[in-house]
Amino acid sequence: MKIKKEKIKDFILLTPEEERIDAHNSTEFKEYILDLIKKSEINLIIQLDQVRFIDSSGLGALLAGFKNAQRKAGKLLLVNIQPQVLSMFELTRLNRVFEIYADLDEIFESEP
Amino acid sequence: MKIKKEKIKDFILLTPEEERIDAHNSTEFKEYILDLIKKSEINLIIQLDQVRFIDSSGLGALLAGFKNAQRKAGKLLLVNIQPQVLSMFELTRLNRVFEIYADLDEIFESEP
Amino acid sequence: MTAAEFQVDLVIPTQTKYLSLIGSIGEHIAKGLENYSGDKNALAYQLNLVLTEATTNAIKHSNSDNPKDTVRITIHIYDDELVIKVYDHGQGFDLDSVPLPDDLQESGRGLFFIRELMDSVEYRQEQDWNVLEIRKSLK
Amino acid sequence: MTAAEFQVDLVIPTQTKYLSLIGSIGEHIAKGLENYSGDKNALAYQLNLVLTEATTNAIKHSNSDNPKDTVRITIHIYDDELVIKVYDHGQGFDLDSVPLPDDLQESGRGLFFIRELMDSVEYRQEQDWNVLEIRKSLK
Numbered sequence: 001m002k003i004k005k006e007k008i009k010d011f012i013l014l015t016p017e018e019e020r021i022d023a024h025n026s027t028e029f030k031e032y033i034l035d036l037i038k039k040s041e042i043n044l045i046i047q048l049d050q051v052r053f054i055d056s057s058g059l060g061a062l063l064a065g066f067k068n069a070q071r072k073a074g075k076l077l078l079v080n081i082q083p084q085v086l087s088m089f090e091l092t093r094l095n096r097v098f099e100i101y102a103d104l105d106e107i108f109e110s111e112p
Numbered sequence: 113m114k115i116k117k118e119k120i121k122d123f124i125l126l127t128p129e130e131e132r133i134d135a136h137n138s139t140e141f142k143e144y145i146l147d148l149i150k151k152s153e154i155n156l157i158i159q160l161d162q163v164r165f166i167d168s169s170g171l172g173a174l175l176a177g178f179k180n181a182q183r184k185a186g187k188l189l190l191v192n193i194q195p196q197v198l199s200m201f202e203l204t205r206l207n208r209v210f211e212i213y214a215d216l217d218e219i220f221e222s223e224p
Numbered sequence: 225m226t227a228a229e230f231q232v233d234l235v236i237p238t239q240t241k242y243l244s245l246i247g248s249i250g251e252h253i254a255k256g257l258e259n260y261s262g263d264k265n266a267l268a269y270q271l272n273l274v275l276t277e278a279t280t281n282a283i284k285h286s287n288s289d290n291p292k293d294t295v296r297i298t299i300h301i302y303d304d305e306l307v308i309k310v311y312d313h314g315q316g317f318d319l320d321s322v323p324l325p326d327d328l329q330e331s332g333r334g335l336f337f338i339r340e341l342m343d344s345v346e347y348r349q350e351q352d353w354n355v356l357e358i359r360k361s362l363k
Numbered sequence: 364m365t366a367a368e369f370q371v372d373l374v375i376p377t378q379t380k381y382l383s384l385i386g387s388i389g390e391h392i393a394k395g396l397e398n399y400s401g402d403k404n405a406l407a408y409q410l411n412l413v414l415t416e417a418t419t420n421a422i423k424h425s426n427s428d429n430p431k432d433t434v435r436i437t438i439h440i441y442d443d444e445l446v447i448k449v450y451d452h453g454q455g456f457d458l459d460s461v462p463l464p465d466d467l468q469e470s471g472r473g474l475f476f477i478r479e480l481m482d483s484v485e486y487r488q489e490q491d492w493n494v495l496e497i498r499k500s501l502k
Protein backbone atom coordinates (compact mmCIF):
# COMPACT_ATOMS: atom_id res chain seq x y z
CA MET A 1 0.00 0.00 0.00
CA LYS A 2 1.27 3.44 -0.92
CA ILE A 3 1.05 5.98 1.90
CA LYS A 4 2.51 9.47 1.76
CA LYS A 5 3.88 10.64 5.12
CA GLU A 6 4.47 14.31 5.91
CA LYS A 7 5.09 16.40 8.98
CA ILE A 8 2.64 19.27 9.43
CA LYS A 9 2.89 21.36 12.61
CA ASP A 10 2.57 18.93 15.51
CA PHE A 11 0.98 16.25 13.40
CA ILE A 12 2.01 13.47 11.08
CA LEU A 13 -0.13 13.70 7.94
CA LEU A 14 -0.78 10.34 6.28
CA THR A 15 -2.27 10.23 2.78
CA PRO A 16 -3.06 6.73 1.51
CA GLU A 17 -2.43 6.86 -2.23
CA GLU A 18 -4.92 4.15 -3.06
CA GLU A 19 -8.42 4.22 -4.52
CA ARG A 20 -9.56 1.31 -2.40
CA ILE A 21 -9.04 0.33 1.20
CA ASP A 22 -10.38 -3.19 1.63
CA ALA A 23 -9.39 -6.49 3.20
CA HIS A 24 -6.56 -6.75 0.69
CA ASN A 25 -4.60 -3.80 2.11
CA SER A 26 -6.29 -2.80 5.38
CA THR A 27 -4.08 -4.98 7.59
CA GLU A 28 -0.99 -3.30 6.19
CA PHE A 29 -2.67 0.09 6.65
CA LYS A 30 -3.55 -0.67 10.26
CA GLU A 31 -0.07 -1.93 11.06
CA TYR A 32 1.45 1.15 9.50
CA ILE A 33 -0.62 3.39 11.77
CA LEU A 34 -0.13 1.30 14.92
CA ASP A 35 3.58 1.20 14.29
CA LEU A 36 3.78 5.00 14.24
CA ILE A 37 1.81 5.23 17.46
CA LYS A 38 4.09 2.66 19.05
CA LYS A 39 7.00 4.93 18.10
CA SER A 40 5.20 7.76 19.94
CA GLU A 41 3.95 9.53 16.85
CA ILE A 42 0.59 9.87 18.54
CA ASN A 43 -0.90 12.87 16.72
CA LEU A 44 -2.03 11.79 13.28
CA ILE A 45 -4.11 13.26 10.50
CA ILE A 46 -5.34 10.82 7.90
CA GLN A 47 -6.21 12.45 4.62
CA LEU A 48 -8.61 10.34 2.56
CA ASP A 49 -8.96 12.46 -0.58
CA GLN A 50 -7.67 9.71 -2.87
CA VAL A 51 -9.77 6.96 -1.32
CA ARG A 52 -12.86 6.31 -3.41
CA PHE A 53 -13.86 3.15 -1.58
CA ILE A 54 -13.53 1.82 1.95
CA ASP A 55 -14.90 -1.40 3.40
CA SER A 56 -15.54 -2.50 6.99
CA SER A 57 -11.95 -3.65 7.45
CA GLY A 58 -10.72 -0.22 6.36
CA LEU A 59 -12.98 1.45 8.90
CA GLY A 60 -11.64 -1.05 11.43
CA ALA A 61 -8.05 -0.06 10.65
CA LEU A 62 -8.88 3.61 11.25
CA LEU A 63 -10.70 2.76 14.46
CA ALA A 64 -7.73 0.74 15.74
CA GLY A 65 -5.50 3.75 15.10
CA PHE A 66 -7.98 6.10 16.75
CA LYS A 67 -8.25 3.99 19.91
CA ASN A 68 -4.50 3.45 20.18
CA ALA A 69 -3.74 7.13 19.74
CA GLN A 70 -6.33 8.06 22.35
CA ARG A 71 -4.94 5.54 24.82
CA LYS A 72 -1.63 7.39 24.63
CA ALA A 73 -3.40 10.77 24.95
CA GLY A 74 -2.86 11.44 21.25
CA LYS A 75 -5.25 12.27 18.41
CA LEU A 76 -6.23 10.72 15.12
CA LEU A 77 -8.12 13.15 12.89
CA LEU A 78 -9.72 12.44 9.52
CA VAL A 79 -9.77 14.95 6.71
CA ASN A 80 -10.89 15.32 3.08
CA ILE A 81 -13.24 12.34 2.99
CA GLN A 82 -15.01 11.78 -0.32
CA PRO A 83 -18.84 11.93 -0.05
CA GLN A 84 -19.54 8.24 -0.70
CA VAL A 85 -16.87 7.17 1.77
CA LEU A 86 -18.30 9.61 4.28
CA SER A 87 -21.71 7.95 3.98
CA MET A 88 -20.13 4.74 5.26
CA PHE A 89 -19.05 6.60 8.39
CA GLU A 90 -22.56 7.91 8.75
CA LEU A 91 -24.22 4.54 8.24
CA THR A 92 -22.05 3.01 10.96
CA ARG A 93 -22.33 6.13 13.13
CA LEU A 94 -18.53 6.27 13.16
CA ASN A 95 -18.85 9.93 12.18
CA ARG A 96 -19.75 10.45 15.84
CA VAL A 97 -16.65 8.63 17.01
CA PHE A 98 -14.02 10.22 14.79
CA GLU A 99 -13.12 13.89 14.57
CA ILE A 100 -13.75 14.61 10.91
CA TYR A 101 -12.65 17.81 9.14
CA ALA A 102 -13.45 19.10 5.66
CA ASP A 103 -9.86 20.12 4.92
CA LEU A 104 -6.52 20.87 6.56
CA ASP A 105 -7.37 24.57 6.97
CA GLU A 106 -10.32 23.64 9.10
CA ILE A 107 -8.06 21.71 11.45
CA PHE A 108 -5.58 24.52 11.92
CA GLU A 109 -7.70 27.67 11.73
CA SER A 110 -8.77 27.42 15.36
CA GLU A 111 -5.23 26.82 16.55
CA PRO A 112 -3.00 29.79 17.28
CA MET B 113 -20.18 11.22 -25.59
CA LYS B 114 -18.59 14.30 -24.06
CA ILE B 115 -16.40 16.26 -26.46
CA LYS B 116 -14.86 19.64 -25.69
CA LYS B 117 -14.72 21.94 -28.73
CA GLU B 118 -12.40 24.95 -28.90
CA LYS B 119 -11.10 27.28 -31.59
CA ILE B 120 -7.32 27.50 -31.74
CA LYS B 121 -5.73 29.56 -34.53
CA ASP B 122 -7.11 28.15 -37.79
CA PHE B 123 -8.12 24.87 -36.22
CA ILE B 124 -10.98 23.39 -34.30
CA LEU B 125 -9.57 21.51 -31.31
CA LEU B 126 -11.68 18.54 -30.23
CA THR B 127 -10.99 16.84 -26.91
CA PRO B 128 -13.07 13.73 -26.24
CA GLU B 129 -13.68 13.67 -22.48
CA GLU B 130 -14.01 9.92 -22.24
CA GLU B 131 -11.64 7.21 -21.05
CA ARG B 132 -12.84 4.75 -23.65
CA ILE B 133 -13.67 5.03 -27.31
CA ASP B 134 -15.27 1.77 -28.38
CA ALA B 135 -18.25 0.51 -30.38
CA HIS B 136 -20.55 2.02 -27.75
CA ASN B 137 -19.64 5.63 -28.54
CA SER B 138 -17.55 5.58 -31.74
CA THR B 139 -20.49 6.08 -34.10
CA GLU B 140 -21.48 9.22 -32.23
CA PHE B 141 -17.85 10.36 -32.29
CA LYS B 142 -17.55 9.76 -36.02
CA GLU B 143 -20.78 11.57 -36.77
CA TYR B 144 -19.69 14.51 -34.65
CA ILE B 145 -16.50 14.84 -36.69
CA LEU B 146 -18.13 14.30 -40.09
CA ASP B 147 -20.78 16.84 -39.23
CA LEU B 148 -18.16 19.52 -38.58
CA ILE B 149 -16.44 18.74 -41.87
CA LYS B 150 -19.75 18.93 -43.67
CA LYS B 151 -20.14 22.41 -42.19
CA SER B 152 -16.74 23.28 -43.70
CA GLU B 153 -14.80 23.06 -40.45
CA ILE B 154 -12.14 21.10 -42.30
CA ASN B 155 -9.07 21.75 -40.14
CA LEU B 156 -9.31 19.68 -37.01
CA ILE B 157 -7.01 18.73 -34.17
CA ILE B 158 -8.11 15.79 -32.07
CA GLN B 159 -6.56 15.72 -28.63
CA LEU B 160 -6.59 12.25 -27.11
CA ASP B 161 -5.02 12.92 -23.70
CA GLN B 162 -8.04 11.67 -21.79
CA VAL B 163 -8.52 8.54 -23.87
CA ARG B 164 -7.01 5.54 -22.11
CA PHE B 165 -8.50 2.98 -24.48
CA ILE B 166 -9.46 2.88 -28.14
CA ASP B 167 -10.76 -0.06 -30.15
CA SER B 168 -10.90 -0.70 -33.90
CA SER B 169 -14.16 1.21 -34.30
CA GLY B 170 -12.58 4.24 -32.60
CA LEU B 171 -9.64 4.10 -35.00
CA GLY B 172 -12.21 3.80 -37.80
CA ALA B 173 -13.99 6.95 -36.63
CA LEU B 174 -10.73 8.91 -36.72
CA LEU B 175 -9.88 7.51 -40.13
CA ALA B 176 -13.29 8.50 -41.49
CA GLY B 177 -12.67 12.04 -40.27
CA PHE B 178 -9.17 12.07 -41.70
CA LYS B 179 -10.29 10.97 -45.16
CA ASN B 180 -13.23 13.36 -45.24
CA ALA B 181 -11.11 16.32 -44.19
CA GLN B 182 -8.49 15.46 -46.80
CA ARG B 183 -11.11 15.15 -49.52
CA LYS B 184 -12.03 18.78 -48.83
CA ALA B 185 -8.35 19.79 -48.74
CA GLY B 186 -8.47 20.07 -44.95
CA LYS B 187 -6.42 18.45 -42.20
CA LEU B 188 -7.10 16.19 -39.26
CA LEU B 189 -4.19 16.09 -36.82
CA LEU B 190 -3.83 13.93 -33.71
CA VAL B 191 -2.16 15.14 -30.55
CA ASN B 192 -1.38 14.01 -27.00
CA ILE B 193 -1.95 10.30 -27.52
CA GLN B 194 -1.36 8.11 -24.46
CA PRO B 195 1.37 5.47 -24.96
CA GLN B 196 -0.88 2.41 -24.95
CA VAL B 197 -3.31 4.00 -27.38
CA LEU B 198 -0.38 4.99 -29.57
CA SER B 199 0.72 1.35 -29.75
CA MET B 200 -2.61 0.55 -31.40
CA PHE B 201 -1.80 3.06 -34.13
CA GLU B 202 1.59 1.43 -34.52
CA LEU B 203 0.25 -2.10 -34.65
CA THR B 204 -2.17 -1.14 -37.42
CA ARG B 205 0.43 1.11 -39.12
CA LEU B 206 -2.07 3.96 -38.84
CA ASN B 207 0.75 6.02 -37.33
CA ARG B 208 1.98 6.29 -40.92
CA VAL B 209 -1.39 7.51 -42.14
CA PHE B 210 -2.17 10.15 -39.53
CA GLU B 211 -0.13 13.20 -38.69
CA ILE B 212 0.58 12.67 -35.01
CA TYR B 213 2.04 15.33 -32.70
CA ALA B 214 3.31 15.08 -29.14
CA ASP B 215 1.54 18.25 -28.01
CA LEU B 216 -0.08 21.44 -29.27
CA ASP B 217 3.22 23.35 -29.16
CA GLU B 218 4.71 20.91 -31.62
CA ILE B 219 1.93 21.65 -34.08
CA PHE B 220 2.29 25.40 -33.94
CA GLU B 221 6.01 25.93 -33.42
CA SER B 222 6.82 25.53 -37.09
CA GLU B 223 4.09 27.96 -38.10
CA PRO B 224 4.86 31.68 -38.23
CA MET C 225 -39.39 -13.24 -12.41
CA THR C 226 -38.32 -14.03 -15.97
CA ALA C 227 -34.85 -15.07 -17.17
CA ALA C 228 -31.96 -12.96 -15.91
CA GLU C 229 -31.11 -10.00 -18.10
CA PHE C 230 -27.54 -10.09 -17.07
CA GLN C 231 -25.62 -12.74 -15.24
CA VAL C 232 -22.10 -13.29 -14.11
CA ASP C 233 -20.61 -16.36 -12.50
CA LEU C 234 -17.10 -16.10 -11.10
CA VAL C 235 -14.83 -18.65 -9.48
CA ILE C 236 -11.74 -17.25 -7.78
CA PRO C 237 -8.91 -18.56 -5.63
CA THR C 238 -9.27 -17.59 -1.96
CA GLN C 239 -7.12 -14.47 -2.36
CA THR C 240 -8.08 -10.95 -1.41
CA LYS C 241 -6.42 -9.46 -4.50
CA TYR C 242 -9.59 -10.37 -6.42
CA LEU C 243 -11.80 -8.14 -4.26
CA SER C 244 -11.27 -5.07 -6.41
CA LEU C 245 -12.30 -6.98 -9.53
CA ILE C 246 -15.46 -8.31 -7.88
CA GLY C 247 -16.30 -4.89 -6.50
CA SER C 248 -15.78 -3.15 -9.81
CA ILE C 249 -18.09 -5.60 -11.56
CA GLY C 250 -20.77 -4.58 -9.08
CA GLU C 251 -20.11 -0.89 -9.79
CA HIS C 252 -20.30 -1.35 -13.53
CA ILE C 253 -23.52 -3.30 -13.31
CA ALA C 254 -25.22 -0.64 -11.19
CA LYS C 255 -24.16 2.16 -13.52
CA GLY C 256 -25.59 0.28 -16.48
CA LEU C 257 -29.06 -0.26 -14.99
CA GLU C 258 -31.35 1.67 -17.27
CA ASN C 259 -34.62 1.28 -15.45
CA TYR C 260 -33.41 1.88 -11.92
CA SER C 261 -35.12 4.95 -10.57
CA GLY C 262 -32.87 5.42 -7.53
CA ASP C 263 -29.39 6.93 -7.32
CA LYS C 264 -27.19 4.76 -9.55
CA ASN C 265 -23.93 6.07 -8.13
CA ALA C 266 -25.04 5.25 -4.61
CA LEU C 267 -26.13 1.78 -5.74
CA ALA C 268 -22.76 1.33 -7.48
CA TYR C 269 -20.92 1.97 -4.21
CA GLN C 270 -23.31 -0.25 -2.31
CA LEU C 271 -22.91 -3.20 -4.66
CA ASN C 272 -19.16 -2.75 -4.64
CA LEU C 273 -19.25 -2.82 -0.84
CA VAL C 274 -21.68 -5.69 -0.44
CA LEU C 275 -19.78 -7.86 -2.91
CA THR C 276 -16.49 -6.97 -1.24
CA GLU C 277 -17.76 -7.78 2.26
CA ALA C 278 -19.44 -11.05 1.30
CA THR C 279 -16.44 -12.21 -0.74
CA THR C 280 -14.02 -11.27 2.04
CA ASN C 281 -15.99 -13.42 4.47
CA ALA C 282 -16.10 -16.33 2.04
CA ILE C 283 -12.33 -16.08 1.52
CA LYS C 284 -11.61 -15.73 5.24
CA HIS C 285 -13.79 -18.69 6.17
CA SER C 286 -12.89 -20.96 3.26
CA ASN C 287 -11.57 -24.46 3.73
CA SER C 288 -8.11 -23.84 5.14
CA ASP C 289 -7.11 -27.48 4.64
CA ASN C 290 -7.34 -27.03 0.88
CA PRO C 291 -4.87 -24.50 -0.58
CA LYS C 292 -6.68 -24.83 -3.92
CA ASP C 293 -10.05 -23.95 -2.39
CA THR C 294 -12.18 -21.52 -4.37
CA VAL C 295 -14.96 -19.04 -3.76
CA ARG C 296 -17.82 -18.65 -6.21
CA ILE C 297 -19.80 -15.48 -6.75
CA THR C 298 -22.84 -15.13 -8.97
CA ILE C 299 -24.80 -11.99 -9.78
CA HIS C 300 -28.13 -12.12 -11.58
CA ILE C 301 -29.96 -9.01 -12.66
CA TYR C 302 -33.67 -9.35 -13.33
CA ASP C 303 -36.12 -6.70 -14.38
CA ASP C 304 -37.00 -5.76 -10.84
CA GLU C 305 -34.46 -7.45 -8.60
CA LEU C 306 -30.83 -8.32 -8.23
CA VAL C 307 -29.60 -11.51 -6.62
CA ILE C 308 -26.05 -12.02 -5.41
CA LYS C 309 -24.86 -15.43 -4.21
CA VAL C 310 -21.52 -15.98 -2.58
CA TYR C 311 -20.46 -19.59 -2.07
CA ASP C 312 -17.87 -20.87 0.37
CA HIS C 313 -16.52 -24.25 1.44
CA GLY C 314 -15.93 -23.24 5.05
CA GLN C 315 -17.39 -24.46 8.32
CA GLY C 316 -20.53 -22.35 7.98
CA PHE C 317 -22.14 -20.16 10.65
CA ASP C 318 -25.49 -19.09 12.02
CA LEU C 319 -26.37 -15.82 10.32
CA ASP C 320 -29.22 -15.03 12.72
CA SER C 321 -27.01 -15.09 15.78
CA VAL C 322 -24.46 -12.57 14.49
CA PRO C 323 -24.81 -9.55 16.81
CA LEU C 324 -24.82 -5.89 15.79
CA PRO C 325 -21.36 -4.33 16.18
CA ASP C 326 -20.63 -1.92 19.03
CA ASP C 327 -19.56 1.61 18.16
CA LEU C 328 -15.92 1.05 19.06
CA GLN C 329 -15.56 -2.51 17.83
CA GLU C 330 -12.94 -2.83 15.11
CA SER C 331 -14.61 -5.67 13.20
CA GLY C 332 -18.07 -7.05 12.63
CA ARG C 333 -19.48 -4.43 10.26
CA GLY C 334 -19.49 -6.57 7.11
CA LEU C 335 -22.83 -8.27 7.57
CA PHE C 336 -24.20 -5.06 9.06
CA PHE C 337 -23.49 -3.28 5.75
CA ILE C 338 -24.99 -6.11 3.74
CA ARG C 339 -28.17 -6.14 5.81
CA GLU C 340 -28.44 -2.39 5.94
CA LEU C 341 -27.95 -1.78 2.21
CA MET C 342 -29.78 -4.76 0.71
CA ASP C 343 -33.32 -6.08 1.15
CA SER C 344 -32.76 -9.65 2.30
CA VAL C 345 -29.90 -11.94 3.30
CA GLU C 346 -29.93 -15.68 3.84
CA TYR C 347 -27.24 -18.25 4.51
CA ARG C 348 -27.82 -21.91 3.77
CA GLN C 349 -26.28 -25.08 2.40
CA GLU C 350 -26.50 -26.14 -1.24
CA GLN C 351 -24.77 -29.40 -2.14
CA ASP C 352 -21.18 -29.04 -0.92
CA TRP C 353 -21.27 -25.25 -0.71
CA ASN C 354 -22.50 -22.75 1.84
CA VAL C 355 -24.34 -19.93 0.12
CA LEU C 356 -24.95 -16.39 1.25
CA GLU C 357 -27.89 -15.14 -0.83
CA ILE C 358 -28.48 -11.41 -1.02
CA ARG C 359 -31.42 -9.76 -2.72
CA LYS C 360 -32.29 -6.20 -3.55
CA SER C 361 -35.33 -4.86 -5.31
CA LEU C 362 -34.55 -2.61 -8.28
CA LYS C 363 -37.88 -0.86 -8.44
CA MET D 364 -3.65 -28.23 -18.01
CA THR D 365 -5.21 -28.52 -14.57
CA ALA D 366 -8.43 -26.91 -13.33
CA ALA D 367 -8.81 -23.20 -14.06
CA GLU D 368 -7.39 -20.93 -11.38
CA PHE D 369 -9.84 -18.23 -12.16
CA GLN D 370 -12.96 -18.34 -14.25
CA VAL D 371 -15.69 -15.98 -15.21
CA ASP D 372 -18.81 -16.69 -17.18
CA LEU D 373 -20.95 -13.74 -18.27
CA VAL D 374 -24.24 -13.55 -20.10
CA ILE D 375 -25.22 -10.11 -21.36
CA PRO D 376 -27.95 -8.59 -23.50
CA THR D 377 -26.74 -7.63 -26.99
CA GLN D 378 -25.98 -4.05 -25.98
CA THR D 379 -22.69 -2.23 -26.42
CA LYS D 380 -22.97 -0.53 -23.04
CA TYR D 381 -21.60 -3.72 -21.49
CA LEU D 382 -18.32 -3.50 -23.43
CA SER D 383 -16.58 -1.40 -20.81
CA LEU D 384 -17.48 -3.92 -18.10
CA ILE D 385 -16.17 -6.85 -20.14
CA GLY D 386 -13.01 -4.95 -21.03
CA SER D 387 -12.33 -3.92 -17.47
CA ILE D 388 -12.67 -7.50 -16.27
CA GLY D 389 -9.91 -8.39 -18.74
CA GLU D 390 -7.74 -5.56 -17.42
CA HIS D 391 -8.19 -6.57 -13.81
CA ILE D 392 -7.39 -10.19 -14.56
CA ALA D 393 -4.16 -9.31 -16.35
CA LYS D 394 -3.01 -7.03 -13.55
CA GLY D 395 -3.60 -9.79 -11.01
CA LEU D 396 -1.52 -12.45 -12.80
CA GLU D 397 1.30 -13.16 -10.41
CA ASN D 398 3.38 -15.52 -12.48
CA TYR D 399 3.23 -13.69 -15.80
CA SER D 400 6.73 -12.66 -16.77
CA GLY D 401 5.72 -10.24 -19.54
CA ASP D 402 4.46 -6.66 -19.28
CA LYS D 403 1.24 -6.86 -17.26
CA ASN D 404 0.04 -3.40 -18.24
CA ALA D 405 0.45 -4.21 -21.91
CA LEU D 406 -1.40 -7.49 -21.40
CA ALA D 407 -4.14 -5.63 -19.54
CA TYR D 408 -4.72 -3.34 -22.53
CA GLN D 409 -4.58 -6.27 -24.91
CA LEU D 410 -7.15 -8.34 -23.01
CA ASN D 411 -9.37 -5.29 -22.72
CA LEU D 412 -9.12 -4.82 -26.49
CA VAL D 413 -9.51 -8.45 -27.49
CA LEU D 414 -12.56 -8.90 -25.26
CA THR D 415 -14.04 -5.64 -26.53
CA GLU D 416 -13.54 -6.57 -30.19
CA ALA D 417 -14.82 -10.13 -29.87
CA THR D 418 -17.85 -9.05 -27.84
CA THR D 419 -18.64 -6.23 -30.27
CA ASN D 420 -18.70 -8.72 -33.13
CA ALA D 421 -20.89 -11.13 -31.20
CA ILE D 422 -23.31 -8.31 -30.39
CA LYS D 423 -23.31 -6.97 -33.96
CA HIS D 424 -23.92 -10.39 -35.47
CA SER D 425 -26.36 -11.69 -32.90
CA ASN D 426 -29.78 -13.01 -33.82
CA SER D 427 -31.59 -9.86 -34.87
CA ASP D 428 -34.96 -11.66 -34.88
CA ASN D 429 -34.73 -12.09 -31.12
CA PRO D 430 -34.68 -8.85 -29.12
CA LYS D 431 -33.91 -10.91 -26.00
CA ASP D 432 -30.86 -12.51 -27.60
CA THR D 433 -27.78 -12.75 -25.42
CA VAL D 434 -24.04 -13.02 -25.82
CA ARG D 435 -21.97 -15.22 -23.53
CA ILE D 436 -18.35 -14.62 -22.64
CA THR D 437 -16.16 -16.94 -20.61
CA ILE D 438 -12.60 -16.39 -19.45
CA HIS D 439 -10.52 -19.18 -17.93
CA ILE D 440 -7.09 -18.59 -16.51
CA TYR D 441 -4.85 -21.61 -16.14
CA ASP D 442 -1.31 -21.78 -14.87
CA ASP D 443 0.22 -21.27 -18.28
CA GLU D 444 -2.60 -20.19 -20.57
CA LEU D 445 -5.70 -18.07 -20.83
CA VAL D 446 -8.74 -19.06 -22.83
CA ILE D 447 -11.47 -16.63 -23.86
CA LYS D 448 -14.66 -17.87 -25.48
CA VAL D 449 -17.25 -15.54 -26.95
CA TYR D 450 -20.56 -17.12 -27.94
CA ASP D 451 -23.11 -15.71 -30.36
CA HIS D 452 -26.43 -16.83 -31.85
CA GLY D 453 -25.83 -15.19 -35.22
CA GLN D 454 -25.51 -16.54 -38.74
CA GLY D 455 -21.85 -17.45 -38.26
CA PHE D 456 -18.99 -16.76 -40.68
CA ASP D 457 -15.85 -18.26 -42.08
CA LEU D 458 -12.96 -16.97 -39.97
CA ASP D 459 -10.28 -18.12 -42.41
CA SER D 460 -11.64 -16.09 -45.29
CA VAL D 461 -11.65 -12.76 -43.46
CA PRO D 462 -9.05 -10.62 -45.29
CA LEU D 463 -6.45 -8.34 -43.73
CA PRO D 464 -7.65 -4.73 -43.63
CA ASP D 465 -6.21 -2.15 -46.04
CA ASP D 466 -4.43 0.86 -44.57
CA LEU D 467 -7.26 3.27 -45.28
CA GLN D 468 -10.19 0.96 -44.60
CA GLU D 469 -12.40 2.23 -41.79
CA SER D 470 -13.41 -1.17 -40.46
CA GLY D 471 -12.10 -4.71 -40.35
CA ARG D 472 -9.39 -4.35 -37.69
CA GLY D 473 -11.16 -6.28 -34.92
CA LEU D 474 -10.07 -9.78 -35.86
CA PHE D 475 -6.71 -8.38 -36.92
CA PHE D 476 -6.12 -7.20 -33.34
CA ILE D 477 -7.28 -10.50 -31.89
CA ARG D 478 -4.99 -12.52 -34.14
CA GLU D 479 -2.06 -10.17 -33.72
CA LEU D 480 -2.22 -9.98 -29.92
CA MET D 481 -3.23 -13.53 -29.01
CA ASP D 482 -1.72 -16.92 -29.89
CA SER D 483 -4.63 -18.71 -31.54
CA VAL D 484 -8.19 -18.02 -32.67
CA GLU D 485 -10.85 -20.47 -33.80
CA TYR D 486 -14.52 -20.12 -34.67
CA ARG D 487 -16.84 -23.11 -34.56
CA GLN D 488 -20.29 -24.33 -33.60
CA GLU D 489 -21.13 -25.75 -30.17
CA GLN D 490 -24.75 -26.83 -29.67
CA ASP D 491 -26.85 -23.78 -30.59
CA TRP D 492 -24.04 -21.28 -30.21
CA ASN D 493 -21.20 -20.11 -32.44
CA VAL D 494 -18.02 -19.82 -30.42
CA LEU D 495 -14.95 -17.72 -31.01
CA GLU D 496 -12.17 -19.34 -28.98
CA ILE D 497 -9.08 -17.30 -28.24
CA ARG D 498 -5.97 -18.62 -26.51
CA LYS D 499 -2.85 -16.99 -25.20
CA SER D 500 0.09 -18.57 -23.47
CA LEU D 501 0.99 -16.97 -20.14
CA LYS D 502 4.54 -18.24 -19.93
Ligand SMILES: Nc1ncnc2c1ncn2[C@@H]1O[C@H](COP(=O)(O)OP(=O)(O)O)[C@@H](O)[C@H]1O
Pocket residue numbers: 056277281282285312314315316317322331332333334335336
Ligand atom coordinates in the same frame (compact mmCIF):
# COMPACT_ATOMS: atom_id res chain seq x y z
N1 LIG E 1 -18.96 -17.11 5.09
C1 LIG E 1 -18.83 -17.20 6.42
N2 LIG E 1 -18.46 -18.38 6.98
C2 LIG E 1 -18.33 -18.49 8.31
N3 LIG E 1 -18.55 -17.50 9.18
C3 LIG E 1 -18.91 -16.30 8.69
C4 LIG E 1 -19.06 -16.08 7.29
N4 LIG E 1 -19.45 -14.80 7.11
C5 LIG E 1 -19.54 -14.26 8.32
N5 LIG E 1 -19.20 -15.14 9.29
C6 LIG E 1 -19.21 -14.90 10.75
O1 LIG E 1 -19.94 -13.72 11.04
C7 LIG E 1 -19.16 -12.78 11.77
C8 LIG E 1 -19.49 -11.37 11.36
O2 LIG E 1 -19.09 -11.14 10.02
P1 LIG E 1 -18.90 -9.67 9.51
O3 LIG E 1 -20.08 -8.89 9.91
O4 LIG E 1 -18.59 -9.74 8.07
O5 LIG E 1 -17.68 -9.08 10.31
P2 LIG E 1 -16.17 -9.54 10.47
O6 LIG E 1 -15.88 -10.45 9.32
O7 LIG E 1 -15.44 -8.24 10.43
O8 LIG E 1 -16.09 -10.23 11.81
C9 LIG E 1 -17.72 -13.18 11.46
O9 LIG E 1 -16.85 -12.79 12.48
C10 LIG E 1 -17.83 -14.68 11.33
O10 LIG E 1 -17.81 -15.29 12.59
Ligand SMILES: Nc1ncnc2c1ncn2[C@@H]1O[C@H](COP(=O)(O)OP(=O)(O)O)[C@@H](O)[C@H]1O
Pocket residue numbers: 168416420421424451453454455456461470471472473474475
Ligand atom coordinates in the same frame (compact mmCIF):
# COMPACT_ATOMS: atom_id res chain seq x y z
N1 LIG F 1 -19.32 -13.23 -34.51
C1 LIG F 1 -19.39 -13.00 -35.84
N2 LIG F 1 -20.46 -13.45 -36.55
C2 LIG F 1 -20.54 -13.23 -37.87
N3 LIG F 1 -19.61 -12.59 -38.60
C3 LIG F 1 -18.51 -12.11 -37.94
C4 LIG F 1 -18.35 -12.30 -36.54
N4 LIG F 1 -17.16 -11.76 -36.18
C5 LIG F 1 -16.63 -11.25 -37.31
N5 LIG F 1 -17.42 -11.47 -38.37
C6 LIG F 1 -17.16 -11.08 -39.78
O1 LIG F 1 -15.79 -10.77 -39.91
C7 LIG F 1 -15.61 -9.46 -40.43
C8 LIG F 1 -14.37 -8.82 -39.84
O2 LIG F 1 -14.58 -8.58 -38.47
P1 LIG F 1 -13.66 -7.53 -37.71
O3 LIG F 1 -12.25 -7.82 -38.06
O4 LIG F 1 -14.01 -7.59 -36.28
O5 LIG F 1 -14.01 -6.15 -38.34
P2 LIG F 1 -15.38 -5.32 -38.43
O6 LIG F 1 -16.31 -5.90 -37.44
O7 LIG F 1 -14.95 -3.95 -38.16
O8 LIG F 1 -15.83 -5.52 -39.86
C9 LIG F 1 -16.89 -8.73 -40.12
O9 LIG F 1 -17.14 -7.69 -41.00
C10 LIG F 1 -17.92 -9.84 -40.22
O10 LIG F 1 -18.28 -10.04 -41.55
